[in-house]
Amino acid sequence: MALNLPSKQNPERRRAAEEDVLVREVDDAVRQDQYAQFAQRYGKLLIGVFVLGLAAFGGYLFWDGRQEAAMERQSETLVAALDQVQAGNLDGAVERLAPLEGEAGGAAIQAALIEAGAAMEQGRAEDAAAIYARIAANDDAPQLLRDLATVRQVAATFDTIAPAEAIERLEPLAVPGKPFFASAGELVAMAYLEQGKEREAGTLLATIAKDDSLPEGLRSRARQMAGALGVDAIEDVDAVLEEMRTPAGGDRQAQ
Structure with missing residues (x-):
């Protein structure tokens, strides 16, 4: 069975293909020339x-x-x-x-x-x-x-140093919530005592004693000092009595 093949290519299609090849070749040449110019102009700078x-x-x-x-x-x-x-x-x-x-x-x-x-x-x-x-x-x-x-x-x-100087330097630190509240507060309280301000000293010590975030030993010392100055630093009497009894009770059980 014979195939019907075209005896010759369509002239217009062939012409379009040739033009397309020529355009691509021109584009490639232009790009290569642009790359060469760019490399010549900026190559050393880019390398640097x-x-x-x-x-x-x-x-x-x-x-x-x-x-x-x-x-x-x-x-x-x-x-x-x-x-x-x-x-x-x-x-x-x-x-x-x-x-x-x-x-x-x-x-x-x-x-x-x-x-x-x-x-x-x-x-x-x-x-x-x-x-x-x-x-x-x-x-x-x-x-x-x-x-x-x-x-x-x-x-x-x-x-x-004068008590007033100690108070002036430490008062900004003797504030609840500050990292060195207890240490600064005790020194300020002692400075108050040297000035004869027992009420101010006791109040500050009571504040330290009531701060749950501080170590119990430090709070206990502040509580005793505040009590000696006539300031009540105990919020929960039962809790304090329990803390005082626990070591003694432990000693009795050990004996």
Whole structure:
């Protein structure tokens, strides 16, 4: 059976195909020329940007590695100093902290707090107060550590400064809910007593005694001091009596 094949191609279709091939070839040539011009004009710039990007990334990795290594060394120094403190070797602890002297950052501030605490233990209150004062005035230190340094500085110099100065410095911290409310509050209450303001002192101590978020030992001490000043610091009498009976009852059962 014979197939009916066209003896020749449609001239118009052939012409369109040829034109399409020609257009594609022209487009390819134009694009290649544009790429060549772009590479010639911007190629060096792009290579430079790429190289700079690699250099910056490599520099960051190097800096990050050094920072991490420095933090590890600082942590090791602090741990070694604390080990000396626990062993009762305060001079050794201060010596271990020497590498952190003059550095910035949290590790240096913690080292200063340890050094100040060692000075207090050694009876060098003035030296300790000077260190605490530097921490309290350090704008780069976390506010929590600055407040802690303020409380300890006032405690270290309490016998040598005027009660009014102690009250002025600690009143902003002697507020329920503040991290150092109890410590600052007790010092402010003592300053009130030196001024003869027993009612103010008792009221503040009663507030400390009623704060459930504080340790019971601290609350008990504040409760007794407030009671001695004539201020009732007991909200739940039955609960307080139960707390007083529990240790005694435990002793009786042990016997």
